[in-house]
Amino acid sequence: MMIRTAALALLLVSTAPPALAQTSQAHTPLPAPTSLPRPLPPIPAPQDVDYPGTIGIRVDLTDLARKVIRTRQTIPVRPGPLVLQYPKFLPGNHADTGPIQLVSGLTVTGNGSRIEWVRDTVDPHAFHLDIPAGVETIDVDFEWLTQPDNSTWRVVMTDEIVNLQWEKALLYPAGYNHSRITFAPSVVLPEGWNYGVALDTVSREGSVATFAPISLEHLADSPMFAGRHYRRVEIDPRGEDVHLNLVGDTAAAIEITPEWTAKYENLVQQADRLFGARHFDRYEFLFGLTSRLGGIGLEHHRSSENTAAPNYFASATPAFGSRGLLPHEYVHSWNGKFRRPSDELVPNFNVPTQNSLMWVYEGQTEYWGDVLTARSGLGTLEEAVVNLAEIAGFYDQQPGRAWRALQDTTNHNLLGYRTSNPWPSWMRGTGDYYREAALIWLDADTLIREATNERKSLDDFAKAFYGVEDGVWEARPYTFEDVVEHLNAVHPYDWATFLRERLDAVGPDAEAPLDGLERAGWRLTYVDELTPVEKRMMGGWANDFQYSLGFTLAGGNRIAGVRWGSPAFEAGLGHGWELVAVGDRVASAEALRAAVTAAKGGSVPIRLVIKRGDAFRTVELPYHDGLRHPRLVRIEGTRDRLADIFAPRRR
Template sequence: MTRRLPAAALALLLTSVASTALAHAPQAWTGPQAPAAPTPQNTPLGLPRALPPIPAPTAETYPGVIKYEVDATDVERKIVRVRQTIPVTAGPLVLLYPKFLPGNHAATGPIQLISGVTVTSGATRIDWLRDTIDPNAFHIDVPQGVSEIVVEFQWLTQPDNSTWRVVMTPEMINLQWEKALLYPAGYRSTGITFAPSIRLPEGWKYGVALDTERYENGVATFRPTDLYTLIDSPLFGGAHFQRIEIDPRGEAVHLNIVADEAKNIAPTPEQIAWFENLVTQTDRLFGARPYDRYDFLVAATAKMGGIGLEHHRSSENSVPTDFFTNWGKNMGAVGLLPHEFVHAWNGKRQRPADELTANHNIPTQNTLLWVYEGQTEYWGDVLTARSGLASKEDILVTVAENAAFYDNQPGREWRPLQDVNNHNLLGYRTSNPYSSWMRGTGDYYRESLLIWLDADTLIREATGGKKSLDDFAKGFFGGDDGSWAPRGYTFDDVVAALNAVHPHDWASFLRTRLDASGPDAKAPLDGLARGGYRLTYTDNLTAGEKRVQSGWATDFQYSLGFTLSSSNKLTGIRWGGRAFEADIGPGWELVAVNERAASAEVLRDAVTAAKGTDKPISLLLKNGDRYRTVAFDYHDGLRYPRLERIPGTPDRIGDILSPRRR
């Protein structure tokens, strides 16, 4: 509590400060000066004492086991309650809230949602002090004679997805342990042992890649594990739950499905067979498993926030409620599980060396996200086709969308792909009004996929089909069957592994594509022609293309230069496109098209009717209390991307997408 000064004392203090300032005439500024170290004499106003530095992690093991109890039963108020019993010794202790979360590639730990922090020893309350520079650190002076403290707090999970995603509903929970724990500074994550347990609502079941010791009276108690493994093992639980084994080799891989309603857990035998094929095709690609068990955690939900997040022996995946009953409606959801599964090899067991940090409060780096995420995206699409989860034609549609997007992306003029990787630390998937100019997170996924398609087709062409990127995958990500100890890789390691498959100037190949910028910089589309296809545009999509290109009906990116939202807002305005050149920016709403009430269908009809004529397309726009009428002198019709076979060329992309027989 801060003690309020009496008015007279406050006046005397202010007078004293003013007199002191006048007595010392200011001198010329000579540059920034290092502040004096805080001491009891010069402690900044508001701090009762000096704070010791936050200990850096060492190779030592934290003594004892931290008992960690989670109560997740308050689903109506969406509050997770935590109680940690921590063995301690007398003296300074710093507890850390995880900041750099695995798979987020940025400082995303929601410390703002942690409340009610109290520390006790028996009946005695112990004060704590938050660090003044790092708000994720809590300083504690452990009194003499105290060997154990109890830390309690709440994680106030969110009621909607406006800022943080919803993780609790009346039907389910997505418990990410790292969002609801504190751990002692000065140690590696692998050197701190937790004994976790969770209380769930009555009757709920759960899936998690931890070993359950017992589950009774609604409390699941897990075998003690290190902090790294705990954080890497989230839990999906719910009132509607089903666990399905999908491992053709045994019982190591499972689908764990929760849903808003029981009817949404309805995988067909054919769908289960596709997931079994996914496991088989992934085994054949990499040649070894980096896990002893693997749990797909799948939420078929419209209530919980969307997620796709990799872990070493599990993954978090949210899909639409009709994922199983309306198969293929959402290709992004179909391809999500293969993508996250591949991360067990690329990103978890084998990962960029600059992402292998000692604990979860040391900054990560993202220089190799184009491998971590980009090649994972590539293999995710390939395995989606090889397993039968989607057809070759479906994947060709998504590749066409990617190719068109990057072929028309103006942001490459100033910003290379490598910078997009590095920028991610500034904020996790931040939005901006001109994403085509700014570029963003998706680029190190989808543009990098095109780079790896380029590499794969180059190897196949140069070796007459005897070698491929499959050989790189097995050599680089495989080996050590059943081992999941993380291994770091560098740019030079990637180049060496590619050269081991097919000698080439891979360093220049990669750097040219990663560092390209300027008016002449092009998207990495060479893999299309080498793969037997070329990018074209059509105004008449097939039923299959419409199903895969879910946003086709409101997509005018390659004609008028924007996308139309469900509320008729002009979004995604392409930098340098026709709408941009007409001085249209964010915030405008389409009111009418050629004097007809606006809708996406009306706008499509108008663009089609203007094709081959000299008649302009007239749009009435509204922004707040302002109205504008804009005439587009555009006559080339609707334009949707499509891959077209180049006659007489090998269908290498078709070969890439075909299932492996061994």
């Protein structure tokens, strides 16, 4: 059954409201702001009951100069204790990243009088109030102080574009599942602007757009890209349900050619053929062509937030990662949103999320995103192979597996949301449950193909696991056991052991999961010369000495990304040293490449002069294997299963 927004809203508001969950507590007036602190009542746990009434929310996006977003909410209430929560665990962030630090000016009134609030002393995302007798609705006003640069939080407002993420611009009553709280949203836009969003527009009067009532769960899953320069492009080969919503820094940035439109139509068609069902009433790609808005690639059930360079459509070959972004986020509609890990399916945005199945949620999405990039024509087979070579080379040379299993990296966001560190090769992190996990799914795909004489593949798993209940866009949870069961239905095998051996591998002898490459008819090797396509895709190749000396030469000849255990590491080099000289030559990437090449097969060490602050050192690196860059080469006489996997499906 197709669950559409209007029908959902009607269901929510027509249900007879039960007693307000929070009125079961005794009425205890809150202390005045000048009182000494005392224990506050506990925050009510979410219950699977309807919140009585509909919460109005109007978000004003017009203060572009100061980059301030203003919110007014009208919340039906009853007398007694009330806790309002600011979303903390944000979907797609897999961590407690709700930017409560940017909420200011919080003011609550009822019947024209101010109602004081007290912040919870344990959870700063919660605000306690006492609603006086006779007050049936309260007005809640506050500002979201968005940031002028990307140093801490990404930029979401520019003079040309606003990226509204509703969950960062609202409060909601504690004690209820977010699927049982109904919001009636509207926005105030800058004059002359238009927008893309997966909400149903009820009216547009001047600068005010009003949308159909919707649950908090789906409101938070329906971001908006609004812009001075906007275009909506139909890309659904089956009808009118999938669109590109383009916003740009300039009008020229959103000038899409018929060739690009055809590729995105192919993407939608190839996804239909892969999964065999859709789990949305419509899908809105929100695509910002901008250098001013903060970069993003974030999944939602019926839309996604994406950005690329302003010249994306004008470029002959935009970055492969940019071309693969929309396919990746589109796959999430099936994997992560419709089929969702059971420990990600929490009752509201302030219940902690767990990430134990990120290697499916993100890892298999990474795999299918790369596959659909090639099948749609957004990328070529050659580019797909080069991309796999980069991934394989990185994990083939990653020392961090000696102490940390891939499974543990799924906790990385909870340890500190995408925090940087100077030793990524040793620490491991977020990217591993994307890219290393993608190698595991390639391994599974090729195993099925080989064992069934090409009659079955991971495509069959995708259709059986994700391609059910066509039209339904309510989440369906899955567990590790569910994944194993569906793999066994495609091809009987000890899939539980197969997965756990790769996820839990740890120790000095643990190896990267490269079996799938060899089974696909390809072998990882290292070369000292690159093809034009490899140079284009490995954009920093000229400064990349990761697989030789063990570091990258960054701007200003600064040493960065020293690989743990590499020749550079063993010589005592760390992040931030400056390369001053290579032998008797002034430092440069060219001089360093020449020195590495000259030392190949010899016995004379490579001599470097380095500087940190006012201290200089001379180090000698006993390295003689030449320049090394990863490449996949065909294994003679084997079937090319990568060509099979990346080939477009005809039905």
